[in-house]
Amino acid sequence: MYTPHTQADRDAMLKAIGVDKLEDLFQCLPEEGKFPTLDLPDGISEMEVLDELSYISSVNETPQELISFLGAGAYNHYIPAAVDSIISRGEFLSAYTPYQPEIAQGTLQAIFEYQSLIAALTGMEVANASHYDGATAVAEAVNMAYYQYRGRRKKIILSPSVNPQYRGTIHTYMQGIDLEIIGEDLDPEASPDDLIELIDEDTALVLVQYPDFFGRIFDMTKLGEAAHEKKALFSIHINPISLGMLKPPSEFDADIVTGEGQPLGIPLSFGGPYLGIFATKLQYVRKMAGRVAGETIDSEGQRGYVLTLSTREQHIRRENASSNICSNQGLVALASTVYLSLLGKSGLKEVAELNYHKAHYAADKISTVPGFTVNPVQPFFNEFVVHCPSPAAEINEMLLQHDILGGYDLGVDYPALKYELLVAVTELTSRSEIDHLVSVLEEEYHD
Amino acid sequence: MKTPAELKYTKNDEWVRVEGDIAVIGITDYAQDQLSDIVFVEIVALEGDSLDQGETCAVIESVKAAADVYLPVSGEIIAINESLMDSPELVNEDPFGNAWLIKVKMADPSQLDALMDADAYQKLERDH
Numbered sequence: 001m002y003t004p005h006t007q008a009d010r011d012a013m014l015k016a017i018g019v020d021k022l023e024d025l026f027q028c029l030p031e032e033g034k035f036p037t038l039d040l041p042d043g044i045s046e047m048e049v050l051d052e053l054s055y056i057s058s059v060n061e062t063p064q065e066l067i068s069f070l071g072a073g074a075y076n077h078y079i080p081a082a083v084d085s086i087i088s089r090g091e092f093l094s095a096y097t098p099y100q101p102e103i104a105q106g107t108l109q110a111i112f113e114y115q116s117l118i119a120a121l122t123g124m125e126v127a128n129a130s131h132y133d134g135a136t137a138v139a140e141a142v143n144m145a146y147y148q149y150r151g152r153r154k155k156i157i158l159s160p161s162v163n164p165q166y167r168g169t170i171h172t173y174m175q176g177i178d179l180e181i182i183g184e185d186l187d188p189e190a191s192p193d194d195l196i197e198l199i200d201e202d203t204a205l206v207l208v209q210y211p212d213f214f215g216r217i218f219d220m221t222k223l224g225e226a227a228h229e230k231k232a233l234f235s236i237h238i239n240p241i242s243l244g245m246l247k248p249p250s251e252f253d254a255d256i257v258t259g260e261g262q263p264l265g266i267p268l269s270f271g272g273p274y275l276g277i278f279a280t281k282l283q284y285v286r287k288m289a290g291r292v293a294g295e296t297i298d299s300e301g302q303r304g305y306v307l308t309l310s311t312r313e314q315h316i317r318r319e320n321a322s323s324n325i326c327s328n329q330g331l332v333a334l335a336s337t338v339y340l341s342l343l344g345k346s347g348l349k350e351v352a353e354l355n356y357h358k359a360h361y362a363a364d365k366i367s368t369v370p371g372f373t374v375n376p377v378q379p380f381f382n383e384f385v386v387h388c389p390s391p392a393a394e395i396n397e398m399l400l401q402h403d404i405l406g407g408y409d410l411g412v413d414y415p416a417l418k419y420e421l422l423v424a425v426t427e428l429t430s431r432s433e434i435d436h437l438v439s440v441l442e443e444e445y446h447d
Numbered sequence: 448m449k450t451p452a453e454l455k456y457t458k459n460d461e462w463v464r465v466e467g468d469i470a471v472i473g474i475t476d477y478a479q480d481q482l483s484d485i486v487f488v489e490i491v492a493l494e495g496d497s498l499d500q501g502e503t504c505a506v507i508e509s510v511k512a513a514a515d516v517y518l519p520v521s522g523e524i525i526a527i528n529e530s531l532m533d534s535p536e537l538v539n540e541d542p543f544g545n546a547w548l549i550k551v552k553m554a555d556p557s558q559l560d561a562l563m564d565a566d567a568y569q570k571l572e573r574d575h
Contacts, residue, residue, distance in 0.1 A: 150491065286487065320506075 063268065063405065067433045069362075071383045071424025072213070072408035073134065073163050074271065075263045077241070077351070078428055083265045083338045092334055101293075101307040107330065108305035111293040114337040121243050121340070121348075122257040123250025124279035128290035129328035131276025134237065134260025135169035138162070138207070140278060140289050140323060141235040141256045142170050145205035146179055147322035148233060148287050153204035155180045157195050157227075160188045161212035162237060164413035179204075188414045189214070192223040203232040205256075210236050210249060214410075214422060215359075215383030217242075220252035228253065233284075240264050240277060240336075242381045244352025256280050265339025266332055275332045285309065289323035351427055355382035359425040362434045366423070369441045383424040385410065385417075389445060392421040402440050449476045451543055455559055456568035457519045462543065463562060470520050470559075473547045474507065474538065475568075482509035485538045488531040490548060492524045498551075500558055505548050507538065520558045522551035 005013075010022065019025060026034060044052075063076045070076075087093065091106055101108055111129045118127035131137045142156055158167060158181050167184060174181070183198055192208050199206060206227040211217050220236060227234040235256035236249040241263045243249075249257045261275025262268070280288050286309075294308030343351065359382040363374040371389030386407065388395050396406035411418030425434070450456075455463040460478035464471040479485065487508040492498055498518050505516040527549050531537055538546040553559075563571070 152493075286489070 061405075063428075066400075066403050066405040067429075067436065068405040069407045069423045069425065069429070069437065070405050071215075071426075072422055073165065073260060074268055074274070075239075075241070075382070075424060075426055076268060076428055077263050077265075077426050079265045079267065080339065080342050082342055083335050086338045087331055087335050092331065102305075105305055108293045108307065110334045110337055111328070111330070112295055112305055113341070114333045115293065117337060117340045118240075118277055118279055121240060121248070122238065122259070122277075122279045123248030124254070124257050125282040126285050126288075126292065127277070127279035128288055128292055129330075130261070130333040131278055131290060131325060132329055133272060133274035133276050134163070134258065134262075135166045135276075136325070137258035137260075137276030137278045138166040138235075138237055139169045139173040140276075140325065141207065141237075141258050142174060142179075142205060143323055144256065144280075144284070144287050144289065145233045145235065146174070146177065148284065149204045151178065153202050153232070154178055155182060155200070155202045156205040156207060157183045157198045157203055157232075159192065159195060159208040159212070160184050160186050160190065160414075161214055161216070162207060162209045163213045166209075166237065188417060192218045192220055195223060196226040199226050199230050199232055201230055203227070203230055205233045205235055207235045208237070210238055210246075210252075211242055211381040211383070214385050215380040215424075217246065217379045217381055220249070220254075224252045224254065238277070239381065241348070241352055241355060244348035244350075245356060246352075246381070255284060261332070261336045264336035266335050273329065273332050275329050275336055287322070289325040290328055352381075354427040355425065358382075358427065358429055358431075358434070359384060361431065362423065362425045362429070362437070365434060365438045366441065369438060369445060371445050372441060382426060383422060386421045386423050388419050388421050391418050393418075395421055398444055399437070399440065404437055404440065448480065449543065450565045450569050452565045454543070454565065455519070455562035456565065457517070457562055458571060459517050461516060461519050463519050463559065464547075465556075465559065468553050468556060469525065470522065470551045470553050471547050472504070472516075472519060472549050472551060473542055474516060476542050478514070479539050479542045479546075482507060482512055482514060484510045485535045486510060488535045488538060488548075490527045490531070492518075492527065492549060494524050494527060496524045497522065497554070498524065507535075516548060518551065519562060520551060520553050521555055522553040524549055525552050526550040 014021065068076050092110070115127040115129060119125065131140055145156065156179060158170065160183065170181065183195055186194060195206060206223060208220060208223065210220060224234045233255040234253065235258065236252065236254040238249055238257060238259040240259050240261060257279045259277035261277045264275070266275060278288065278290065285292070291310040292308050294306055296304055296306055298304045340348065359380065363384050366372050366386055367374045373387045374384055392407070392409040392411055396409055399406040407421040407423035410420040410422055453464070455465070456475065460475045462473050462475050485507055488505065490505045492504040498504060498521065500518055500521045502518050503515045504518045507514050507516060528547055531546060531548070540546070
């Protein structure tokens with residue numbers, strides 16, 4: 001229970017500062033704005049509140065009620081019941097990122113396990129305790145690269161096939177900093193190798209997504225080499241599920257790996273809270289925002305967990321801080337840790353392969369509908385671009401009439417791609433749902 | 448506490464060894480002792496930079512504090528001690544020798560006149 005100050009406490013404090021009553025402290029506020037009368041309805045009972053809110057939420061249409069082919073950064077995956085059950089334990093549920101870390105051994109252990117899993121998944125040497133979401137993680141990568149070169153390199157190369165929302169976040173983050181962001185105006189369907197000619201000695205970072213926003217898988221080896229040749233950092237944003245079957249980004253010699261952790265056991269829930277994955281090479285660990293939990297032994301030789309590293313600027317040289325992030329996404333990181341632990345290596349591989357094969361089945365079937373085409377040569381993971389005979393927005397509207405949540409209308413972010421629909425398929429999409437989508441398209445678009 | 452007589456000192460606990468028009472710069476025995484175990488040295492300046500007296504040229508982090516190192520004299524950075532990145536403990540072990548931080552080609556050697564000699568540095572009044 002929250003216990004506020006008693007009247008006696010208040011009187012004592014008012015007396016100490018020489019004021020008669022609390023209202024006297026608000027004298028500087030204009031009279032008309034002070035203590036306004038609020039025209040609120042009378043209170044209602046808990047039963048009535050529940051009834052009203054249930055009604056409001058019943059108007060929503062969710063992927064449980066619709067057949068969903070929507071992805072574009074957030075994916076409808078199966079979440080084993082144990083995830084919610086474990087993270088709902090009071091010891092975890094009540095714990096925010098620990099401010100007196102060592103007293104919360106369980107939380108630190110969970111963070112340590114999370115970091116270890118992310119490092120294994122990405123192939124990187126060190127992962128931090130997480131950021132708020134994929135967009136924040138990507139923006140922190142830009143930040144880190146900028147400060148790695150202490151502002152001496154004033155350019156980053158940003159692929160146009162990085163999630164447009166993440167690119168928006170980067171622009172927001174870097175406002176007021178003397179940094180040029182180039183590459184976004186390239187043909188959105190350009191390949192990573194098309195970025196190479198933009199890299200020069202003034203480039204701090206080259207940033208790409210893998211699979212990219214359009215679901216495509218590219219070999220990033222040459223781009224990474226080109227970045228390193230000019231001594232720029234190379235950052236890859238990943239979908240963690242895809243790493244169940246794809247080459248890890250470490251094999252492209254990425255210096256920084258970021259990711260949106262939502263696919264790892266975290267519900268869609270209107271866009272958040274999600275999970276920002278961030279991993280790097282050990283040599284850059286002190287430039288990384290956030291914190292790292294570590295395993296050690298105590299004075300009696302027993303295993304224990306500590307906060308091994310938190311960037312010094314965040315605490316003791318704050319005027320020199322390169323990031324204001326010193327916290328992490330504790331509970332959601334725990335959910336992903338439980339998810340990955342339940343699945344294990346082979347389970348994750350199986351989920352990734354299910355996504356891949358179902359998506360390819362869907363792409364093949366959709367391509368058979370006259371007027372709809374899918375690029376037949378470009379490798380993709382669980383998402384792909386469908387070229388439509390009419391604007392994607394119209395297709396989506398039509399599909400919704402059939403209780404199908406269509407794909408993502410790429411025209412929203414890329415004006416040239418108004419006829420392109422980004423379609424996502426996960427292990428939750430059944431074959432009959434895919435067949436249903438195809439039959440609806442056939443019916444509506446037959447000659 | 449060692450305070451070699453041939454060096455110049457600042458009140459921020461940097462030392463300067465003059466070699467012709469080159470100033471070799473580090474932090475004093477007193478400074479390393481106050482910081483205790485040093486775990487990280489980051490030299491913020493790059494070779495070729497021209498910096499003014501008083502600008503931050505390095506950051507030294509110990510188990511209990513992090514401290515900026517300020518450039519005692521203006522000039523061009525001609526060398527930085529890379530070995531400290533991997534062996535920060537050198538600052539504790541040999542602050543006046545192997546743990547030099549940077550070398551500066553002085554722009555205005557007369558700035559040295561305002562620095563303290565060993566005697567004055569030893570007599571410096573400390574806040575605590």
